[in-house]
Amino acid sequence: MKKITATVMGFGDRGQIYARYAKMRPDLFEIVGVVDPNPVKLEKAKREYNLKTENCYSDPAEFYRKSRQCDAVINATMDRLHYETTPPLLEKGYHVLLEKPVASDPRELLDLERAAKENRRVLMVCHVLRYAPFYRRIKELLAKGAIGRIKHIYACENVAVYHMLSAYVRGKWSAENACGSGMLMAKCCHDLDLLVWLNAGAKPVTVASVGVRGEFTAKNKPAGAGTRCLSDCAAEDSCPYSARKLYIKNDVYPFLIWNDLPGRDWDGVELPLREKLLKTVSPHGECAFADKDLVDSQSTLVTFDNGSTATLDMLGGVSRPGRNMHIVGSTGEIEGFLESNRFAVRRYDADSTGYKEETREITEDVSGAHSGGDLRLVEDFVSMLSDGPRSVSCTDISDSVIGHLLAIAAEKSRKENRMVSFADFFL
Ligand SMILES: NC(=O)c1ccc[n+]([C@@H]2O[C@H](COP(=O)([O-])OP(=O)(O)OC[C@H]3O[C@@H](n4cnc5c(N)ncnc54)[C@H](O)[C@@H]3O)[C@@H](O)[C@H]2O)c1
Incomplete structure (x- = not known):
């Protein structure tokens, strides 16, 4: 090549x-x-x-x-x-x-x-999740008709507490006017892309979405809480969202937290400087209980023109991060948790009215971010440009537009408190 x-x-x-x-x-x-x-x-x-x-x-x-x-x-x-x-x-x-x-x-x-x-x-x-072996294997099975016609896809993105805080409560994507989009687009546009990609060829018809900022709001501030964890907060010691626990004790996401320091890179930032920044100018030192415009929980429902439906839950602030998927077909179902590196394929057994189940283990290397998706994506891009083979995960901009329009439609539904028609988004 x-x-x-x-x-x-x-x-x-x-x-x-x-x-x-x-x-x-x-x-x-x-x-x-x-x-x-x-x-x-x-x-x-x-x-x-x-x-x-x-x-x-x-x-x-x-x-x-x-x-x-x-x-x-x-x-x-x-x-x-x-x-x-x-x-x-x-x-x-x-x-x-x-x-x-x-x-x-x-x-x-x-x-x-x-x-x-x-x-x-x-x-x-960069729809890296399509390249995670977990989703690629599911896609291949669906393409072979392993569970018949798709009737419903359920997906859930569980955003861990530390991730939610570092990126969507205090971080770079913590407000629409900072990053240009809401939580669904910023965090879940991969998940919406998966709903469309796995349901090959089906077009969304109607979209409805509800969401709330239920946890990270000023009304939940503990007694004695101040404006910054390290400077004026009497509740810091018992607060699960303490910036000290996250960025001093546990060094969570240093490449996000210390990213924009003038004249230096994010690694090896010394403790006294961290404390000083968290006490003064760093947004990561601010109280997590603040009224901003991003939701911390959102559920989206979609109907498709092939008669199927899909739901996506975004749960911000959970203990165990990860993604669930449950695809129900006319002859069986596929269910799994991405981070467990295995999924179940079940087939309905009409004779016994029970089911038979097989477990598929992911044996490929899944190291790196996005369960092994990141570098497989670049591999496919390079292969495509050099006229080599394309993988089943390969995405065209026209495909990606559908998943993105779903996020836009869902946000419109959430904000206007009504179901919207997907066709309205093709101008
Ligand atoms: N595919 C995924 O799963 C995934 C995961 C995380 C982030 N992202 C997305 O990746 C993008 C980058 O995120 P990041 O965390 O790497 O950000 P980052 O801030 O670490 O990197 C952005 C870089 O762009 C540089 N930059 C600023 N203005 C520029 C310009 N005009 N021209 C060229 N460079 C410029 C900055 O100096 C910085 O080095 C974002 O859009 C983010 O939403 C995608």
């Missing part, structure tokens, strides 16, 4: 993860450039991938001005930059691997789909 060359736009957490495929398969993939306004990230990319200085851009405009430099761009910038940064890349002739969410406005989504088609470029969205 032809070797594919790429520039990483946004060498943050996600950009660095995807770039690693070049280290695993230098014969197939090479990182030849980086675009990032943060000098620390720029220098890190330059060092790790031995990049030429002229291929390291602190200003994206400088990169856009140049003629096409490589085959592809990994666009791993933050959510709000995806819409403005991607069309110039497609127009320059780059294939783009784009982080989710693609956009949070239906018009922007459809614009990006059009831009990819008009420029005949691949615009692949």
Whole structure:
């Protein structure tokens, strides 16, 4: 296969993860450039991938001005930059691997789909869960008709307390005006994509969603709570959401919490500095009981044009993180918990009115984030660009648009307190 060359736009957490495929398969993939306004990230990319200085851009405009430099761009910038940064890349002739969410406005989504088609470029969205062996194996079974016609898909994303707090209560995605979308798009656009992908070819018809911010609100503040855990809170010691327990004692998600320190990277941040930041300017030191606009629990119902239904629950602030899936077909069902690395296939036995069950174990390597999905996604992107085989997980921008529109439709339903018609979202 032809070797594919790429520039990483946004060498943050996600950009660095995807770039690693070049280290695993230098014969197939090479990182030849980086675009990032943060000098620390720029220098890190330059060092790790031995990049030429002229291929390291602190200003994206400088990169856009140049003629096409490589085959592809990994666009791993933050959510709000995806819409403005991607069309110039497609127009320059780059294939783009784009982080989710693609956009949070239906018009922007459809614009990006059009831009990819008009420029005949691949615009692949980082739906990493499709590449987790657990979901890929389920998809293969469904395609073979293992449980007949799909009647219902139930999915649940259980967002752990520490994850909820670090990303959606105090973190980068803690308010719609900060990240550009609500909780469903920010956290569950993969899950909505799975509902559509697994129910191959079916189009959503109606969408209804309800959600609340029930836990992380000012009315639940414990007696004696202040504004910051480490500075003025008398309840810190007994509070399960204490920033001290999370970021001093347990060093949760350091790449998220200490990400934007001027002049340095997130690792090895010393304790006195952590305490000082949590006491003063870090949003991660603020009281978790605050009234913001993201929900911490949301349930979404979808009907499809093949007569099936789906439900997705997002439960924010649970003890055990993970994803449940239960797919009910006309002749059987598949049920599993992603993180357990196994699922059950059951078939109804009409003779006994009982069922027969087999357990399928996931034996593939599932190390890394998203149960082994991250680097398999890059592998597929590279294979597609070099005319190699595509996996069953391969996603086209037009597929991804459906899952994203589902999130937008669900949010409209939740906010307007009514069921909405999916067709209204195709402008
Ligand atoms: N696929 C998934 O499962 C998954 C998981 C987590 C995050 N994400 C998404 O990945 C994206 C990146 O998240 P992250 O946590 O890596 O963020 P990050 O903040 O760690 O990285 C973003 C990088 O972009 C750089 N940047 C800022 N402006 C830029 C510009 N104009 N041009 C180029 N670079 C610019 C920043 O300096 C930073 O290094 C987000 O959209 C996020 O929602 C996806």
